[in-house]
Amino acid sequence: MRIALLEDEIEQAQHIQGILSERGYQCDSFQTGHTFLSAVLHRTYDLIILDWQIPDMTGIDVLETVRAQMNWPIPAIFLTQRDSEADIVRALDAGADDYLAKPARAAELVARIHALARRIHPENEKECLDFGPFRVNIHQRSIHLHGEPLTLTDKDFDLTLCLFQNQGRLLTREMLLQRVWGLTRDINTRTVDTHMSRLRRRLGLNPENGFRIKTIYQRGYRLEAIDAGNADTSSEDTLAHA
Structure with a gap:
């Protein structure tokens, strides 16, 4: 913490x-x-x-x-x-x-x-967390979408769990490097950006599934719940400008 x-x-x-x-x-x-x-x-x-x-x-x-x-x-x-x-x-x-x-x-x-x-954060005491069509099993370190298992690396799982547990909150690259990769030094790296771009595709973060990762220019990322009927995806994947 x-x-x-x-x-x-x-x-x-x-x-x-x-x-x-x-x-x-x-x-x-x-x-x-x-x-x-x-x-x-x-x-x-x-x-x-x-x-x-x-x-x-x-x-x-x-x-x-x-x-x-x-x-x-x-x-x-x-x-x-x-x-x-x-x-x-x-x-x-x-x-x-x-x-x-x-x-x-x-x-x-x-x-x-x-x-x-x-x-x-009472959800931290639970074994399974539900976020719309996503189910995250913390103990088994698995994620299902609409009941189907997703293939994720250990870092993908840690990053996904961090995003869902902090839904709506700005997560800086510095914080993500510390929480997910255990890096405490201020490192100029594209590691977070690369993983985040890949995670969008692997998780199916789109209006149909109710979530998007929004890039906050020069600061970090925020996982947002979205309404499929009123979705604005213009700021979802802005890796080149992040």
Whole structure:
């Protein structure tokens, strides 16, 4: 899981990053609202943790901007010294999913993150997932379309599962390289583009089957459910411009 942390106190940020890294999470820390927003709105994160009082804007302002501009409900936790009932209500009304008071207690913070991940993505607990005519068996690592098995490589399966579990969400090339190929360095490669173009054909991602992979220019990809009667396929396979 990749987490973005908004915390202007360096020691506090390092403490939280240490807690999360020990549990296997990748945590990027930002000291201002503007740098945080620039990262969250253009990269791929699974969860955000917000402080309330930061130098250039409030955590509430940051969260409201995230909710207005992102096309999927990224889980958000407030971690702040402000712990009055009025503050908690205000944060939740602004779109926060959870609220913790500082100082961060390691076990509680990790437990809240786990609980939130299960609540936001309950399908991760299932063995078989259905997406329209597609059935994905996680344990058997198989995918069927209209009841017929598809022939896919291991990487094709991992990439397909990642797309379906994040339907409607922008997935950057950086995030896909990390999740599917295990690459953490910033590598200039066409690997993702090549696999994505091939996957469109192998999965039959077209209006008849109800899904398409949309290329987001210079950023990444998004799997979208489409209405066969109102399908716009003009931006599906734009590999040459990706």
